[in-house]
Amino acid sequence: MSSRKIIKSKYFFEEDFVESLAEVPVEKTEAWASGAELKVVGKPTQRKDGYDKVSGSAQYTFDISLPKMAFAKTLRSPHPHARILNIDVSKAKKLPGVLEIITHQNTPKIPWYFGMSFLFDTTLRFEGDEVACVAAESEHIAEQALQLIRVEYEELPFTIEAGQAMSEAAPKIHDTNILRGRPDTYERGDIEKGFAEADVVLEETFTTQTAVHNTTEPHCSVVNWDGDRLTVWDSTQGIFSVRDGIADSLGIPASHVRVIKKYMGGGFGSKLAAGKYTVMAALLAKKIGRPVKIALDRKEMNLAVGNRPDSVQKLKIGAKKDGTLTAMVHESYGASGAYPSGAACSWPFRTIYQCPNLNTIDYSVYINAGPGRPMRAPGHVQGTFGMDSIIDDMAEKIGMDPLEFRLKNYAEIDQVGNAPYTSKRLHECYQQGAAAIGWYQKRRPAGSSPGKIKKGIGMASQIWWGGGGPPAYATLKLNRDGSATVIAGTQDLGTGTYTFIAQVAAEVLEIPLDNINVILGDTGVAPYGPSSGGSTTAPSISPAVRDAAEQMKTKLISGAAAILEVPERELSYRNAVISAITDSEKKLGISDVVRQMRERVLVTTGLRNANPEGYTINSFGAQFAEVEVDIDTGKIRLLKVVAAHDVGRILNPLTSDNQFHGGIIQGIGFALMEERIMDPMTGKTLTTNLHNYKVPTVMDTPTEIEVIIVSDSDPLISNTGVKGIGEPAHIPTAAAIANAVYNAIGVRMKSLPMTPDKILHALFG
Amino acid sequence: MTIELNFTINEKKITLKTEPNRRLLDILRQELNLTGTKEGCAIGECGACTVVMNGKAVNSCLVLAPQINGAEILTVEGLEKDQRLHFLQENFLKHGAVQCGFCTPGMLMSAYALLSKNPNPTEAEVKEAIAGNLCRCTGYKQIIDAILETEGDIK
Ligand code: FES
Ligand code: FES
Numbered sequence: 058m059s060s061r062k063i064i065k066s067k068y069f070f071e072e073d074f075v076e077s078l079a080e081v082p083v084e085k086t087e088a089w090a091s092g093a094e095l096k097v098v099g100k101p102t103q104r105k106d107g108y109d110k111v112s113g114s115a116q117y118t119f120d121i122s123l124p125k126m127a128f129a130k131t132l133r134s135p136h137p138h139a140r141i142l143n144i145d146v147s148k149a150k151k152l153p154g155v156l157e158i159i160t161h162q163n164t165p166k167i168p169w170y171f172g173m174s175f176l177f178d179t180t181l182r183f184e185g186d187e188v189a190c191v192a193a194e195s196e197h198i199a200e201q202a203l204q205l206i207r208v209e210y211e212e213l214p215f216t217i218e219a220g221q222a223m224s225e226a227a228p229k230i231h232d233t234n235i236l237r238g239r240p241d242t243y244e245r246g247d248i249e250k251g252f253a254e255a256d257v258v259l260e261e262t263f264t265t266q267t268a269v270h271n272t273t274e275p276h277c278s279v280v281n282w283d284g285d286r287l288t289v290w291d292s293t294q295g296i297f298s299v300r301d302g303i304a305d306s307l308g309i310p311a312s313h314v315r316v317i318k319k320y321m322g323g324g325f326g327s328k329l330a331a332g333k334y335t336v337m338a339a340l341l342a343k344k345i346g347r348p349v350k351i352a353l354d355r356k357e358m359n360l361a362v363g364n365r366p367d368s369v370q371k372l373k374i375g376a377k378k379d380g381t382l383t384a385m386v387h388e389s390y391g392a393s394g395a396y397p398s399g400a401a402c403s404w405p406f407r408t409i410y411q412c413p414n415l416n417t418i419d420y421s422v423y424i425n426a427g428p429g430r431p432m433r434a435p436g437h438v439q440g441t442f443g444m445d446s447i448i449d450d451m452a453e454k455i456g457m458d459p460l461e462f463r464l465k466n467y468a469e470i471d472q473v474g475n476a477p478y479t480s481k482r483l484h485e486c487y488q489q490g491a492a493a494i495g496w497y498q499k500r501r502p503a504g505s506s507p508g509k510i511k512k513g514i515g516m517a518s519q520i521w522w523g524g525g526g527p528p529a530y531a532t533l534k535l536n537r538d539g540s541a542t543v544i545a546g547t548q549d550l551g552t553g554t555y556t557f558i559a560q561v562a563a564e565v566l567e568i569p570l571d572n573i574n575v576i577l578g579d580t581g582v583a584p585y586g587p588s589s590g591g592s593t594t595a596p597s598i599s600p601a602v603r604d605a606a607e608q609m610k611t612k613l614i615s616g617a618a619a620i621l622e623v624p625e626r627e628l629s630y631r632n633a634v635i636s637a638i639t640d641s642e643k644k645l646g647i648s649d650v651v652r653q654m655r656e657r658v659l660v661t662t663g664l665r666n667a668n669p670e671g672y673t674i675n676s677f678g679a680q681f682a683e684v685e686v687d688i689d690t691g692k693i694r695l696l697k698v699v700a701a702h703d704v705g706r707i708l709n710p711l712t713s714d715n716q717f718h719g720g721i722i723q724g725i726g727f728a729l730m731e732e733r734i735m736d737p738m739t740g741k742t743l744t745t746n747l748h749n750y751k752v753p754t755v756m757d758t759p760t761e762i763e764v765i766i767v768s769d770s771d772p773l774i775s776n777t778g779v780k781g782i783g784e785p786a787h788i789p790t791a792a793a794i795a796n797a798v799y800n801a802i803g804v805r806m807k808s809l810p811m812t813p814d815k816i817l818h819a820l821f822g
Numbered sequence: 823m824t825i826e827l828n829f830t831i832n833e834k835k836i837t838l839k840t841e842p843n844r845r846l847l848d849i850l851r852q853e854l855n856l857t858g859t860k861e862g863c864a865i866g867e868c869g870a871c872t873v874v875m876n877g878k879a880v881n882s883c884l885v886l887a888p889q890i891n892g893a894e895i896l897t898v899e900g901l902e903k904d905q906r907l908h909f910l911q912e913n914f915l916k917h918g919a920v921q922c923g924f925c926t927p928g929m930l931m932s933a934y935a936l937l938s939k940n941p942n943p944t945e946a947e948v949k950e951a952i953a954g955n956l957c958r959c960t961g962y963k964q965i966i967d968a969i970l971e972t973e974g975d976i977k
Contacts, residue, residue: 714964
């Protein structure tokens with residue numbers, strides 16, 4: 058086995074850097090060279106999970122049904138801020154078919170939200186906060202029982218807007234309404250000097266809305282106790298984080314909890330941790346001695362399981378006449394909801410454009426609404442909209458093409474970490490994206506498009522982390538017929554994890570893809586794998602899979618050397634056959650090696666290598682949008698979106714195309730229609746179904762989407778050279794559309810979503 | 823109160839006693855264990871529950887039990903024949919029209935209903951047919967391409 062060591066590992070995951078100790082191989086396997094002739098990796102490959110998903114046989118958590126299974130439903134606070142004075146469940150308990158009801162009165166005080174609250178708290182801080190949970194013979198009966206629970210509430214003053222919540226007079230949700238009591242700040246250089254050097258200074262405020270993940274499969278769990286051991290099927294992005302969360306909450310050993318997730322209908326950041334619903338179901342299941350299924354409905358999903366915080370961004374930038382940025386200031390606040398969740402959005406602002414003098418201040422503010430959760434590139438989507446809008450304005454002010462302006466302020470190194478990038482090919486994204494959209498041919502001065510239907514094009518830049526890192530493991534088992542199984546503790550959200558894992562193993566061992574089985578999403582059998590978020594799954598797991606396969610190859614060669622009595626270095630491995638270089642008669646298929654070794658299964662476990670020291674890993678991209686704005690109706694129509702990205706090696710173009718299209722379309726939703734709307738009078742959310750909360754349908758999609766990958770590999774990162782794509786695909790879309798709209802109508806839209814009413818208001822006042 | 827229903831599902835005749843307030847979706851998923859049909863919203867907005875009933879794509883969350891008496895219903899499980907995927911299903915795989923897959927059964931059934939009436943639809947007709955099917959992951963281009971490639975007699 059290759060030798061290993063423990064290092065300090067640090068990489069960016071969703072909202073912040075995660076630091077841990079991690080086991081890594083002492084030596085990193087040489088990365089496949091850029092342009093290396095690979096047979097399976099990088100080739101369009103149909104998904105391993107394809108049959109299950111088109112035949113209807115795929116079992117999602119939502120589909121799991123166990124004998125004697127009961128159903129649970131949750132009573133949630135109807136008020137944005139209230140205290141529970143009394144709960145009376147006696148009537149509900151008498152309803153035939155009701156099995157058990159839990160409330161704060163009959164459950165232990167299980168800490169929740171970083172110890173700021175409990176599973177059942179007596180102070181309710183948002184509409185949708187959990188009050189009671191009922192288990193019944195059917196979902197229908199459980200729902201009826203909820204209506205029979207009598208709760209006496211003392212309503213408390215509430216605040217649902219971050220700006221107001223920051224004021225002294227606002228009702229307090231916690232000791233202070235500001236997360237950690239202070240803003241996140243960052244500064245470099247001398248801001249005053251920077252503005253003094255500027256010929257043009259611009260100041261503008263941009264706002265973005267609260268958006269909700271609205272995955273197609275609801276948040277749901279099925280739980281089953283065997284004595285004191287708990288099995289949990291959960292629609293989750295992080296089996297290990299759910300396992301530990303549940304074990305801690307219930308006070309039982311982690312080894313007694315097994316979390317399984319095979320297929321799931323989307324996560325986008327909203328399913329990264331153990332949910333209250335899962336713990337409530339486990340408590341109920343224990344009490345009634347039966348398995349319990351709990352599934353949230355659309356209303357619950359829109360109230361209680363996460364959202365992308367809104368933002369108000371006050372930006373000020375200065376530049377010289379020649380286009381050099383001299384100073385940049387970002388000041389923002391956004392609503393975390395009732396419990397900790399970062400609303401900061403200045404990350405891209407700090408790094409993507411070269412600027413020596415820069416300050417950022419971000420306030421995350423508590424309000425009486427459902428807590429935020431990471432949503433596809435936390436902070437970056439809203440931050441990029443503000444930043445790239447004001448950058449466009451500055452380009453126009455000094456009379457430069459917006460693309461030239463961005464090239465002029467190209468940052469060669471990471472200005473925050475003061476380190477070089479492992480790779481940065483944003484240049485090529487700009488060039489190839491511009492060529493594909495016809496930037497230089499089509500672009501006209503803002504607002505100069507004639508007629509009632511105005512055309513425009515615009516662009517925006519993208520930066521994200523997505524390099525992944527250790528610890529991450531993969532176990533490979535080779536059977537004596539030469540077929541293999543790879544087991545990893547990651548999970549496939551639909552992004553293609555099953556498929557790329559098989560591809561990587563097939564590439565190394567040169568065995569047919571069909572002969573490789575992949576098992577994911579089961580804490581009971583898999584070695585540790587990180588949660589799937591931050592666009593880190595493929596960058597973290599694919600190198601571990603390759604490592605496991607390379608170790609297997611070494612093991613096989615070693616076995617063949619013993620059998621053939623030829624030194625290892627005189628053997629070669631090709632097409633799963635090991636032969637002596639000097640004597641081609643001496644050869645063995647890998648299946649013969651396993652058989653002759655008399656083991657039925659050979660096992661190796663591979664590890665993700667350490668990230669290179671002294672470098673920053675980021676992915677980059679540029680998206681270009683072409684739009685039509687009807688100035689009679691205010692409606693925006695997307696004609697074309699070009700996405701040009703530097704994301705290292707693409708493992709499977711078929712599934713990566715999926716992710717790009719999906720990310721762009723979610724970006725269109727954020728730009729044009731998605732918005733959680735709350736009633737300021739009642740503090741209640743009005744958009745609690747898919748009728749009111751608009752997500753894009755096929756009718757909202759552009760006529761054409763073109764995806765260009767400018768990168769072939771980033772060999773400094775890992776042996777596979779992969780960076781993640783889930784979040785990069787989504788980050789710059791809304792900003793690019795906003796800039797295209799400005800180019801079309803000549804009026805700057807400073808607030809998302811750009812609904813028809815806002816367009817008409819901006820045009821005609 | 824229970825009612826007796828006679829109907830055909832995936833070419834099989836079924837007789838079933840159930841409550842009249844059950845939705846077709848519940849009958850499929852809970853009584854017949856046909857969990858390929860999904861539930862995403864329960865109010866006719868997402869299309870995850872789409873099945874073909876009497877030749878038309880319907881949201882099974884909006885169909886009540888008595889309405890299916892005498893009906894012919896096709897669900898995603900009925901597309902595969904003789905252990906071979908329908909070429910509509912194969913084209914979904916070939917074009918990468920699937921990601922998480924939760925919308926896929928509904929998409930397939932909307933497409934199937936369209937193609938059985940209109941074997942050579944235009945892109946606009948395909949879009950209209952799946953306009954009520956939300957996909958949160960994949961984008962729609964690959965789905966349109968898969969459906970367009972499945973022209974001709976699909977039965
Ligand atoms: S569940 Fe029927 S349309 Fe959404
Ligand atoms: S593939 Fe996930 S919703 Fe369509």
